Amino acid sequence: MQHALEDFLRALRAQEIAISPAEAIDAHRAAAQVGFADRTLLRDSLCVTLAKTAPEVGRFEACFDLFFSRSRRGQTDRGAPEEVGDPSAEAFDLEASLETGDAAALAAAMEVSAARVGASDIRLGSQRNLLTRRLLDDMGLRTLDARIASARAADDAATRALAERLTRGRADLFDQASAFVARQARLFAGESGRRMREQILGRQRLTAVEPEDVAAMSALVRRMAHRLATKYARTQRRAGKGRLDLRRTLRRGLAHGGIPFEIMWKSRKLEKPKIMVLCDVSRSVASAAQFLLLFLHSLNDVVESLDAYAFSDHAVCVNDLLNDERVEDATALILDRVGFRSTDYGRALADVMAQSDANRGGARLDRRTTVIILGDGRANHAEPRLDLMRAMSQRARAVIWLNPEPATYWGQGDSKMDAYARFCAVAKTCNCLDDLERVIADVLRTYVKS
Amino acid sequence: MAEPSASVEGLIAGLADVGYIASGRIATALYMALHLQKPILVEGSAGVGKTELAVCAAALLGLPLIRLQCYEGLDESKALYEWKYGKQLLYTQVLKDHMGRGLAEAPDMESAMAALHGAGDLFFSEPFLEARPLLAALRAPGGAVLLIDEIDKSDEAFEAFLLETLSAYQVSIPEIGVIKATVPPVVFLTSNNVRDLGDALKRRCLHLHIPLPDQALEERIVAARVPGVEAALRGQLVAFVQALRGMDLRKLPSISETVDWARALILLHARALEPQVVRETLNVLLKFEADIAAVEPRIGELISGRP
Numbered sequence: 133m134q135h136a137l138e139d140f141l142r143a144l145r146a147q148e149i150a151i152s153p154a155e156a157i158d159a160h161r162a163a164a165q166v167g168f169a170d171r172t173l174l175r176d177s178l179c180v181t182l183a184k185t186a187p188e189v190g191r192f193e194a195c196f197d198l199f200f201s202r203s204r205r206g207q208t209d210r211g212a213p214e215e216v217g218d219p220s221a222e223a224f225d226l227e228a229s230l231e232t233g234d235a236a237a238l239a240a241a242m243e244v245s246a247a248r249v250g251a252s253d254i255r256l257g258s259q260r261n262l263l264t265r266r267l268l269d270d271m272g273l274r275t276l277d278a279r280i281a282s283a284r285a286a287d288d289a290a291t292r293a294l295a296e297r298l299t300r301g302r303a304d305l306f307d308q309a310s311a312f313v314a315r316q317a318r319l320f321a322g323e324s325g326r327r328m329r330e331q332i333l334g335r336q337r338l339t340a341v342e343p344e345d346v347a348a349m350s351a352l353v354r355r356m357a358h359r360l361a362t363k364y365a366r367t368q369r370r371a372g373k374g375r376l377d378l379r380r381t382l383r384r385g386l387a388h389g390g391i392p393f394e395i396m397w398k399s400r401k402l403e404k405p406k407i408m409v410l411c412d413v414s415r416s417v418a419s420a421a422q423f424l425l426l427f428l429h430s431l432n433d434v435v436e437s438l439d440a441y442a443f444s445d446h447a448v449c450v451n452d453l454l455n456d457e458r459v460e461d462a463t464a465l466i467l468d469r470v471g472f473r474s475t476d477y478g479r480a481l482a483d484v485m486a487q488s489d490a491n492r493g494g495a496r497l498d499r500r501t502t503v504i505i506l507g508d509g510r511a512n513h514a515e516p517r518l519d520l521m522r523a524m525s526q527r528a529r530a531v532i533w534l535n536p537e538p539a540t541y542w543g544q545g546d547s548k549m550d551a552y553a554r555f556c557a558v559a560k561t562c563n564c565l566d567d568l569e570r571v572i573a574d575v576l577r578t579y580v581k582s
Numbered sequence: 583m584a585e586p587s588a589s590v591e592g593l594i595a596g597l598a599d600v601g602y603i604a605s606g607r608i609a610t611a612l613y614m615a616l617h618l619q620k621p622i623l624v625e626g627s628a629g630v631g632k633t634e635l636a637v638c639a640a641a642l643l644g645l646p647l648i649r650l651q652c653y654e655g656l657d658e659s660k661a662l663y664e665w666k667y668g669k670q671l672l673y674t675q676v677l678k679d680h681m682g683r684g685l686a687e688a689p690d691m692e693s694a695m696a697a698l699h700g701a702g703d704l705f706f707s708e709p710f711l712e713a714r715p716l717l718a719a720l721r722a723p724g725g726a727v728l729l730i731d732e733i734d735k736s737d738e739a740f741e742a743f744l745l746e747t748l749s750a751y752q753v754s755i756p757e758i759g760v761i762k763a764t765v766p767p768v769v770f771l772t773s774n775n776v777r778d779l780g781d782a783l784k785r786r787c788l789h790l791h792i793p794l795p796d797q798a799l800e801e802r803i804v805a806a807r808v809p810g811v812e813a814a815l816r817g818q819l820v821a822f823v824q825a826l827r828g829m830d831l832r833k834l835p836s837i838s839e840t841v842d843w844a845r846a847l848i849l850l851h852a853r854a855l856e857p858q859v860v861r862e863t864l865n866v867l868l869k870f871e872a873d874i875a876a877v878e879p880r881i882g883e884l885i886s887g888r889p
Contacts, residue, residue, distance in 0.1 A: 152785060158618065165617050166590075166610075173590060176610035180788040181618075184781075186625065189791055362778050388667050 137163055139252055140199050143319040144182065147191045151182060158182075171200065198319055226272040227279055230301035231294075238305065242312055245270040251313060254321045256328075264313045268306065276302060334566040338420035339536050349565065353423055356569045357430030360576060405575070406500050408439040408528070410447070410484060412507030413471040420536050420563075422463040424506050427568060429454055431576075439488070439496055442466045443480035444473040449487055475510060477548065478517035485520055497524065502575060503531045506562070509542065509549030516548040518555075525555040530578075534562035534571060586642060587616045593642075602631070602638035603803045611790040612639060621748050621769035623733075623784065626792035628774060629836030633731060635792075636770035640727035643768065648722070649729045650715035652736035658743060662753055664712045670705050706757035716747055717761065725765035733783075734776040741783050749786050794836060797824050803837055808844040818855045818885070819844060823867065825884045826877065835867045842866050855885050 137160060141151055151159075162177045175196050183192040229237045246252070249266040276298065283295035330352055333345060341349055380396035409428055411421035421442070428438055440454050441447045448470055453462040488496040497503070503524060525531045533556040535542065535549055543550035553559040562568055586596030593609040604612075612635075615622045624632040640647035650661055681701060688694035713721060719728035733741065747753055751763040771787060773779060795803065800820045804811060811819075823840045835843075843866045852859045860881050868874045877884070 150781075155785060158620070161618055162614055165614065172606060173610060176590075176607045177614050179607065180611040180614055180622075180790055184784045184789045186791045189789075389671055 134160070140178075140196075141182075142252065143195055143199050144192065146320045146324065147195050149183060149188050149191060149195075155182060175200075195319065198315065201315075226276050226305075227298065230276075230298060230305065233301075238308070241271055242267065242309065246312065246316070251316045252320050254313070254317050255324050256321055257317050257325055259321070260310070260313050260317055263316070264306075264310045267309050267313060271305075271309075273302075273305075334569075335564050337536075337563050338423055338565070338568070339417065339563070341419055349423065350426055352565060353426050353568075354430050356565065357427050357572075360569070360573055361431050363576075405435060405502050405529075406437045406439075406496075406498075407435050407575075408441070408488070408497060408501050408503045410441045410443060410480070410503065410505045410507070412444065412475055412505075413442045413467055414444040414475040415472050416510075417506065417508055417536055418467060418471055421466075421506055423565065424504075424534070424568065425454065425463065425466075427572060428504075431572070441480075441484050441487070442470050443475070443483065444470050445476045445479060446470065447480040447483035447487070474512050475507070476514045477507070477509070477511045477552075478515040478520070481517050481520040481524070485524065497527050499527075499529055501528045503528045504534065504575070505531065505556075506534045506536075508535055508537050508547070509533070509552055510546050511548045513546050516551060518551055521552055521555045525557075530557035531555060532557060532571070532575060533559040534568075535559065536563050537561065538563075587613070589613070596642045597638055598806065600638045600641040601806055602634060603799065603806050604635075605795075605799060608635065608790065608792065611788055614788055615768060618788075619751075619766050621771055621787045622790050623771045623773060623779070623787035624790045624792060625773050625775060627794070627834070627836055629838035630792045630794060631837055632770075632772040632792060633729065636727055636729040636772075639768065639770070640729075643727065645725055645727045645768070646722060647727045647729060648715050648719045648767075649731060651731045652733050652740070654735060654737060656736050656740055660714055661716050661740070661743075662714050662747075663717045663755060664714065665706065666710045666712050670710055673705065708758065711755075711758070717753060719767040719769075720747070720751060720753060720761060720763040722767065723764065726767045728767040728769045730769065730771045732774060732776075733771045734773040734779060738780065741780055745782055745786065748783070794827060794834065797821065800824070800837065800840060804840060804844050807841045808848065810848050811844050812853070815847065815852065815854055816844070819847065822855060822860070822884055826867065829877065831868070831873045831876065832870045833868070833873065839867050857881050857885065860885065 138156075141156055141159065145151055158181045159178055162181045163174065166173050166177045168174055175193070178196070179189060179192050183189040226241070228234075229241070245267050249263065249270050251263055251267060254260070254263055280295050280298050280302065283291045283298065286292060286295075329348070333349055333352055336345070336349070375398040377396040377398045381392050381394070384394045384396060385392040407428060409424065411417075411424060413421050425440060428435070428440070431438075438451075438454070440450050442450045450462070450466050450469070453465050485497075521531075533549075533552060537547070537549070538561050541547060541549075542553065549559070558571070558574070560567070560571055562571055586592040590606065590609045590613045593612055594604050594606070597604045597609065597612075611622055614620070624635060626632055636649075637647060681698075684697055685694045688697060711717075715728065719726045730744070733744075748769060751766040752760050754760050797820055800823070801816055804816050804820060805813075820840065823835050823843070827834050843863060846863050846866050847859065850859060850863070861878060864874050864877060864881075868877060
């Protein structure tokens with residue numbers, strides 16, 4: 133059973149449950165403690181040793197059920213098997229097993245062959261057919277086929293009937309084998325296929341996301357944001373050596389008769405950044421804006437406040453929509469309000485400045501605020517209001533401009549991007565999720581950790 | 583009677599005797615903790631009985647419960663040990679004359695220094711050691727149950743510092759050396775997921791997530807905790823709470839709220855759930871004004887169980 137447990141651990145790793153060698157040892161100790169007889173007990177004890185978070189518990193249970201379900205298959209097919217032959221000990225006779233309908237022997241032989249052809253090394257769903265074929269070949273399909281062919285050609289009716297039976301048995305066997313390999317694929321390849329897909333999605337152009345990919349992209353965005361959030365939520369305070377905290381030192385000293393044994397230093401709490409985000413939601417950029425908003429919204433933990441404005445020919449504050457739980461739906465509402473019109477950057481900047489001034493006497497845009505602008509910088513030949521852009525960059529901590537267009541297009545045609553870029557601390561092309569993650573990580577590193 | 587820790591069934595029965603209705607998974611986690619000698623990290627939303635599990639396990643095993651409540655800024659001197667500075671000062675004062683005499687007899691500087699060195703070590707020895715919860719748990723003669731409550735509230739530095747205690751059941755005190763536990767304590771850590779714990783800590787622990795219970799389990803818990811409540815009312819009130827958990831609320835009521843509510847209903851001599859009674863006692867179940875406002879108009883349909 134030790135081998136089975138190792139296989140199981142490999143299946144778990146394929147489900148993105150990280151299991152270190154030390155945990156593998158724990159799992160073996162746990163299994164040795166409770167034994168393999170009681171399935172529920174085994175599942176519970178492996179679960180408490182291996183799954184470390186609530187989502188992992190869910191994945192663990194699914195994987196456990198799938199993995200250990202095969203041990204029961206022999207019984208469900210044809211009642212309880214009378215005796216289970218050990219196929220590795222004696223030569224396995226495929227033909228005889230098919231004829232007698234010995235499901236248990238067939239299942240056992242399949243396991244042995246699967247180990248020989250390496251069915252559990254499957255990485256991609258598309259390897260299924262190949263592996264099924266190899267598995268059947270290993271079980272002796274070629275001899276069986278030859279036997280069926282010769283029996284078909286025989287004269288007497290009994291042999292031809294045998295050929296019929298064997299053909300039916302062969303079809304059943306084929307179904308069983310492909311089901312077996314499909315299960316192996318779900319166990320060992322399900323995640324690697326998904327991961328590959330995610331890598332592709334990460335490089336997908338944000339402005340050209342297929343509707344059916346939106347859900348997967350959103351999930352990916354949330355995970356990226358969560359990764360960043362946990363990373364930066366951990367370092368909120370620096371041990372600021374240098375300034376003496378007299379009050380706390382004296383207080384500590386009281387325990388030692390007033391002698392300041394322990395010197396306490398003032399520690400400074402790091403300020404979380406305030407982010408103001410301006411999203412162009414004209415037709416050309418709208419879908420990229422959706423993912424940026426989702427990303428920033430998911431960063432709630434590490435960002436003190438998030439002010440979001442959406443603009444096309446004018447700008448509106450969309451905080452009220454983002455505070456809701458369902459950010460994905462919010463995007464549609466935002467597009468309803470201001471989306472799909474021709475952009476007017478000058479007017480939008482004026483609106484944003486006016487609104488941030490009006491709200492809290494200009495308090496919203498201050499030295500702690502990082503402004504992130506997402507847009508293509510195409511002003512449609514309207515007045516770009518560079519004076520407002522300058523004012524914004526002077527008042528904010530930094531202005532970061534993410535442009536879906538490649539830098540070679542900046543300044544061509546009606547693009548005012550080169551003019552705007554002068555006032556930005558960072559102006560970058562950002563056209564896929566990987567870019568987005570990198571830029572946001574830079575922002576957090578520069579303005580949270582510094 | 584056989585030792586309750588010998589099997590999972592024994593633990594379930596034993597825990598039930600001390601008033602804790604455990605699911606199979608909870609009992610298995612405790613069983614593994616006892617036999618693999620690993621700490622259990624218990625997670626779950628507030629009020630599902632994380633702390634209670636440690637308390638009941640201590641009662642079941644007949645071990646003293648040593649509790650360490652974590653908070654931001656908790657450090658070694660509050661969790662592990664501290665020197666009894668006052669006592670040290672007092673002793674030096676009292677023994678001043680004695681030491682002076684001893685030193686006066688020393689023929690030269692070197693022997694006087696040597697005498698002083700010996701005395702200095704005396705002051706940093708076990709009698710001057712003030713044991714805080716962690717050390718106390720390690721030194722408990724027959725073993726103990728150590729409950730490290732709300733570990734997620736503590737700093738990361740403290741979490742790292744716990745690693746030695748949790749994996750080797752020992753602590754290093756620079757002046758004395760390594761103190762090893764004679765009988766390793768049973769350790770429970772609880773977390774409300776205020777922040778994500780480090781992987782190093784998680785790796786050293788068994789992980790137990792206690793979910794909100796289903797109807798049958800919750801009825802048994804209420805029956806065990808509030809014996810006075812009648813079966814009909816019990817089924818009704820648990821069904822009500824279960825229905826609440828299906829709603830979109832800010833804070834879902836957990837087991838402790840159900841138990842409190844059952845107690846409140848008994849106090850009010852309620853025989854069955856009436857809209858009037860429910861409305862008056864809703865604040866026991868729900869802790870946010872907005873939640874109460876959302877539930878109040880739907881009390882009737884929630885009681886009848888029809889959507």
